[in-house]
Amino acid sequence: MAYMEIILSEDILGKKTGDVVRVRAGYGRNYLIPLGLAVEATVKNKARVEHDKRVVSARRAKLVKTAEDLKARLEALTLSIPKRTGDGERLFGSVTSKELVTALESQGLKVDRKIFVLDEPIKTTGVHQINCRLTQSVTASLKVWVISEN
Numbered sequence: 798m799a800y801m802e803i804i805l806s807e808d809i810l811g812k813k814t815g816d817v818v819r820v821r822a823g824y825g826r827n828y829l830i831p832l833g834l835a836v837e838a839t840v841k842n843k844a845r846v847e848h849d850k851r852v853v854s855a856r857r858a859k860l861v862k863t864a865e866d867l868k869a870r871l872e873a874l875t876l877s878i879p880k881r882t883g884d885g886e887r888l889f890g891s892v893t894s895k896e897l898v899t900a901l902e903s904q905g906l907k908v909d910r911k912i913f914v915l916d917e918p919i920k921t922t923g924v925h926q927i928n929c930r931l932t933q934s935v936t937a938s939l940k941v942w943v944i945s946e947n
Contacts, residue, residue: 798821799821799822799823800819800820800821800822801819801820801821801822801825801826801837801838802817802818802819802837802838803817803818803819803820803825803829803830803835803836803837803838804816804817804835804836804837804838804842804843804846805818805834805835806833806834806835806836807833807834809829809834809835815846815849815850817838817843825837860932861932861934861935864931864932864935865935867906867908867931867937868929868931868935868936868937870906871901871906871929871937871938871939872937872938872939872940874901874904874906874939874940875940875941875942876897876900876901876904876939876940876941876942877900877941877942877944878892878896878897878900878941878942878943878944879944879945879946880892880922880943880944880945880946881945881946881947882922882945882946882947886921886922886923886945887920887921888919888920888921888922888943890920891918891919891920892918892919892920892925892941892943894910894911894913894915895910897910897913897927897939897941898910900941908929912929912930912931913927913928913929913939914927914928914929914930914936915927919941919943921943922943922944922945923942923943924940924941924942925940925941925942925943926938926939926940926941927939927940927941
C-alpha cells in the first residue's frame with residue numbers, strides 16, 4: 798500500500814492543526830487535499846507551518862502578558878456600585894455586567910462585559926468577589942462593594 802505524509806490544516810483524525818500525519822495516498826490525494834483539510838508535507842510546507850506556529854506562539858504570549866497586566870490592575874481595584882434597595886438590604890433588580898463595565902470605565906479600564914463570570918445575580922448589598930476570565934489560563938478576582946443609594 799502506498800502512503801503519503803500530509804500536514805493537517807484543520808483538527809481532524811484525532812490530530813491537531815499543523816501535525817504531520819501519514820495516511821493512505823488515495824485518501825490524502827482524493828479527499829483531504831482537495832477539501833483543504835490538509836496539504837502535502839513538502840519541505841516548503843513544513844517550514845511554513847513551523848513559521849506559523851512560532852507566530853501564533855508569540856501572539857499568544859503577548860496576549861497572556863497583556864492579560865496578566867490587566868489582572869494585576871483589576872485585583873488592585875475596589876469598585877463601589879450604588880443601587881436602590883428595599884427591605885433587608887435587597888436590591889431592586891441586580892448588578893449586571895454592563896454596570897460593572899461602566900464602573901471600570903470610570904476607573905480608566907476598558908474591558909469586555911463577557912469577561913465577568915457571575916455564578917448567580919448580585920441582589921444584596923455588601924462585598925462581592927467577581928471572577929473575571931481574561932484568557933483560558935488567566936483569571937482575576939474583582940472586589941465589588943454594592944452600596945445602598947437610599
